[in-house]
Amino acid sequence: MSSRESEGRGGAGPSVGSAVPRLHDIVVVSDLHLGRGKNPDTGRYHRLEAFFYDDDFHHFCSDLVAGTRARGDRLKLVLNGDTFDLLRIEPEPAVTPAAGHWPRYNQALVPAEAALTVRHILDGHPLFVRGLAEVLAAGNELVILPGNHDPEMQWEAVRDEVRTALHAELVRIAGVGSGATEAAARAMNGLRFESWFHHEPGRIWIEHGCQYDPENAFKYPLRRDAAGLPEDVHRKEVDLPLGTFFQRYLYNSFGSITFIVPNSRSNFRYFRWLLLNRPRLLARVATVHVPFLLQILRRLAKIPPSEESLRQSHEGELGELVGASPVGERLHLIDQLKQVHGSAALLARQIVVRIVKATGYVLLTAFFAAALWFLGFQAITTMQAGFGFKAVLFLTLNFLFLLGAVGAAAYFLMRPSGSAEDPRMRRAAAKIADLSRVPMVTFGHSHEEVIARLQTDGGAAAWYFNTGTWIAVFNADTLLPRERVQYTFLRVRGHRGELLHWSPGRREAAPVVLLEEDHHHTGAEPDRPVDVHAN
Numbered sequence: 448m449s450s451r452e453s454e455g456r457g458g459a460g461p462s463v464g465s466a467v468p469r470l471h472d473i474v475v476v477s478d479l480h481l482g483r484g485k486n487p488d489t490g491r492y493h494r495l496e497a498f499f500y501d502d503d504f505h506h507f508c509s510d511l512v513a514g515t516r517a518r519g520d521r522l523k524l525v526l527n528g529d530t531f532d533l534l535r536i537e538p539e540p541a542v543t544p545a546a547g548h549w550p551r552y553n554q555a556l557v558p559a560e561a562a563l564t565v566r567h568i569l570d571g572h573p574l575f576v577r578g579l580a581e582v583l584a585a586g587n588e589l590v591i592l593p594g595n596h597d598p599e600m601q602w603e604a605v606r607d608e609v610r611t612a613l614h615a616e617l618v619r620i621a622g623v624g625s626g627a628t629e630a631a632a633r634a635m636n637g638l639r640f641e642s643w644f645h646h647e648p649g650r651i652w653i654e655h656g657c658q659y660d661p662e663n664a665f666k667y668p669l670r671r672d673a674a675g676l677p678e679d680v681h682r683k684e685v686d687l688p689l690g691t692f693f694q695r696y697l698y699n700s701f702g703s704i705t706f707i708v709p710n711s712r713s714n715f716r717y718f719r720w721l722l723l724n725r726p727r728l729l730a731r732v733a734t735v736h737v738p739f740l741l742q743i744l745r746r747l748a749k750i751p752p753s754e755e756s757l758r759q760s761h762e763g764e765l766g767e768l769v770g771a772s773p774v775g776e777r778l779h780l781i782d783q784l785k786q787v788h789g790s791a792a793l794l795a796r797q798i799v800v801r802i803v804k805a806t807g808y809v810l811l812t813a814f815f816a817a818a819l820w821f822l823g824f825q826a827i828t829t830m831q832a833g834f835g836f837k838a839v840l841f842l843t844l845n846f847l848f849l850l851g852a853v854g855a856a857a858y859f860l861m862r863p864s865g866s867a868e869d870p871r872m873r874r875a876a877a878k879i880a881d882l883s884r885v886p887m888v889t890f891g892h893s894h895e896e897v898i899a900r901l902q903t904d905g906g907a908a909a910w911y912f913n914t915g916t917w918i919a920v921f922n923a924d925t926l927l928p929r930e931r932v933q934y935t936f937l938r939v940r941g942h943r944g945e946l947l948h949w950s951p952g953r954r955e956a957a958p959v960v961l962l963e964e965d966h967h968h969t970g971a972e973p974d975r976p977v978d979v980h981a982n
Contacts (some may be wrong), residue, residue: 450596470522471588473939474511475653477527477891478916479504482536484571493571494702495535497918501574503934503951504917508578509953512585522587524579525645527891527914528594528655531568533561535596552696557681558674561599562608569612580616583634589640590973594892595657595690598665601642602674614636642671642764648773649964651939652883656890656913659875661786663690663892667754667761668785669768676756685754700732777882784875820848865915873911877901880909887912887944894920896935898946912937912946915959937961 482496493497508524515522538553539560556564569576582589591609593600600606617631644654657663664737666686667673673680721729769778823844827837876888883904889902889912897913915935934949938956947956 469520470650470941472515472522473525473651473653473937474522475525475527475889475912475914475937475939476917476935477655477914478529478594478894478918479526479575479920480529480532480535481568481572481575481914482532483567484570493537494700495537496571496703497532497535498572498575500917500932500934501572503949505574505578505581506951506954507934507949508582510949511795512581512587515587516585520523522582522585523590524582524587525590525653526592527645527653527889528592529596530591530594531565531597531600531893533564533599534599535699536564536568539563552699553853554896555681555684556599557678557921558602558604560597561602562604565599565605565608569608576612576616577620580613580620583613583637584617584620584630586634586637588637588639590641590645590653592620592641592643592645592653592655594655595663595665595688596694598668598670600640601669602669602673603671609640610635610638642669643768646772646774646885650885650942651887651889651944652879652885653889654879656872656892657688657690659783659872659890660690660892661871663688664786666785666787667757669761669764670757671760671764673757673760676760680756686757697732701728719885737947774883775880781879781882784878799920808908816848816851820844872913873897873899873901876911877903877909880907881905886910886942887939889914889944891916894918896933896961898947898959900962910944912944915944933959 457710481498483493484496484498485492486620509521511524515717535551536553555755579589591600591606611705612630614635617634618627621627644652646652658665658668658736665688717728765782769776772778774781824841827840827844830840872890874894876890876899880886880888880901884907886907886909888909891914893913894916895913897911899911901909901911903909912970914937915933917932917934919931920933934951936947936949936956938945938947946959946961948959949956
């Protein structure tokens with residue numbers, strides 16, 4: 448982006464001979480996870496829908512536009528990945544003689560299927576589309592980035608569906624008349640898609656952040672040109688992150704009972720909740736879906752197809768970004784920060800290894816417990832004592848082992864599950880702040896709001912923000928005074944960044960509630976804006 452693009456206009460404009468004009472506002476929202484929305488035939492939401500806040504989002508956009516217009520400023524709204532959830536979504540009906548049959552799993556999508564799915568998502572969320580259109584109609588900008596749940600947003604066929612929906616809504620906003628189409632076309636100039644990140648030199652780096660989570664990183668994330676590859680390349684899921692695998696083939700099986708799992712580190716608390724509250728559902732999914740899961744693992748464990756086509760697509764687009772971005776060759780270093788731990792075949796083998804290890808630990812523990820019990824039993828039977836005394840000792844032995852088993856189970860079910868934040872994302876943000884030379888880096892992906900001062904190699908003041916999510920968060924083991932849905936977003940005015948949550952009831956924003964951290968003291972006061980020039 449040029450320096451002129453990164454400058455905004457403020458108020459009535461600067462006076463003659465004044466300093467640099469005021470910068471445009473930036474608002475960053477991530478992880479909306481829109482599904483198919485409401486079914487017009489039944490009036491009910493689709494089974495795997497997670498975003499039920501269209502009216503709130505519409506009001507949020509309207510208030511952003513009104514506030515920006517009142518100040519005479521310009522706004523850039525950035526949707527930072529996982530806006531459309533193409534993983535947690537019902538598959539299309541199978542085209543078979545048995546019309547209306549729905550397959551169990553949604554296979555990897557080819558461009559035409561991804562475009563059709565996004566069209567259905569937009570049709571199911573008309574107020575969401577209206578909110579975005581109002582932002583554009585007011586002369587503001589809209590930037591859409593991909594995430595690990597919607598990497599297909601890099602494909603032109605998918606982007607065209609977004610353009611079509613927004614243009615139609617802009618025409619409706621402009622009203623009847625010969626100038627409506629022209630007004631809509633002018634407003635559409637503010638729409639922009641990025642395949643990886645949004646960067647404003649000297650100000651901010653915005654990226655979804657999944658590349659720094661080893662369970663959700665793609666080896667070849669830039670895949671705009673991959674849209675033209677043969678269908679079987681997409682179907683074989685050559686570059687398959689662990690998180691994508693579990694979401695598509697396991698988590699969706701639980702239906703609407705679970706929230707979206709941002710990473711497999713969260714698996715324990717979801718499993719624990721299901722075991723305590725919905726054991727029958729857990730048992731049903733295990734018996735019905737695990738055999739199919741094993742079939743998929745066997746398929747992935749076979750010799751994988753060549754990755755060459757995806758590699759060429761990634762490196763070709765990376766070369767174009769290097770030539771167009773002010774970061775230049777340093778983009779190669781940022782690309783190397785991604786936490787990729789292997790191909791789909793290696794991924795399957797790693798899962799099998801984890802299962803074998805867990806089974807081994809259980810069997811080893813059971814063996815030692817049985818051996819200890821047998822030694823106790825032998826000791827009691829060889830004692831020179833009466834039958835009654837031996838019976839009491841034997842009952843005591845069994846009671847102690849039962850108590851130990853109950854205690855182990857209670858520890859497994861009740862122990863804290865720990866923080867959902869991955870420290871690797873924070874370390875990656877510090878490296879990016881150095882390499883891109885910006886004072887603010889923001890990710891989404893983890894569904895966990897974060898404000899942290901970064902320890903950069905160059906010693907420059909820099910901050911990391913994670914914008915969390917707008918959907919419900921599983922918070923059964925947190926004591927923070929907060930709602931499950933936070934409507935969180937990052938607002939940047941000038942060089943001041945503030946992590947906020949929008950209140951639908953008050954129709955205004957308030958600071959996000961965060962507590963000081965035990966292991967990563969930030970030195971910041973979360974309830975105040977972060978001025979990167981003042982720190």
